[in-house]
Amino acid sequence: MYEIGRIYEFESAHFLPKYEGKCKRMHGHNYKVMLKLRSEILQPPFGICSVMDAKPIQNSQMNMVLDFHLIDEIVKPILDQLDHQILNEVGIKYPTAERIAQYIYTELKYNKDSSKTLPYLHSVQIWENEWSYAEYSGA
Numbered sequence: 001m002y003e004i005g006r007i008y009e010f011e012s013a014h015f016l017p018k019y020e021g022k023c024k025r026m027h028g029h030n031y032k033v034m035l036k037l038r039s040e041i042l043q044p045p046f047g048i049c050s051v052m053d054a055k056p057i058q059n060s061q062m063n064m065v066l067d068f069h070l071i072d073e074i075v076k077p078i079l080d081q082l083d084h085q086i087l088n089e090v091g092i093k094y095p096t097a098e099r100i101a102q103y104i105y106t107e108l109k110y111n112k113d114s115s116k117t118l119p120y121l122h123s124v125q126i127w128e129n130e131w132s133y134a135e136y137s138g139a
């Protein structure tokens, strides 16, 4: 099994209306997002990978799970929708770190537009600070 990871950041505000404590009030985080991809195979040296039918595999990607630049192309538009937003207002109803991780995972794993799905996605971690994270990895 191969595993690769990529870290991103975005800055957003949120509030947790039912929380008893400071997080009830609007505040911001510099969120760190860590994506993990797992695969038992590496990209073939030639040809087209069936998982990536919309994107032909080039020779430069041989022996990789997935090119980091290709991951960026898929992930950044999703994170741009969350950056400098109030997360409660952009489709995440109760934006705890757990729910943000689940939202990003679902957007990347099950996007209606197959060119926006991220192959081999295993899990999404959301770090609210350097000490705490939540992870979502599907069923």
Ligand SMILES: [Zn+2]
Residues within 6 Å of the ligand: 014, 023, 027, 028, 029, 128
């Ligand atoms: Zn918070």
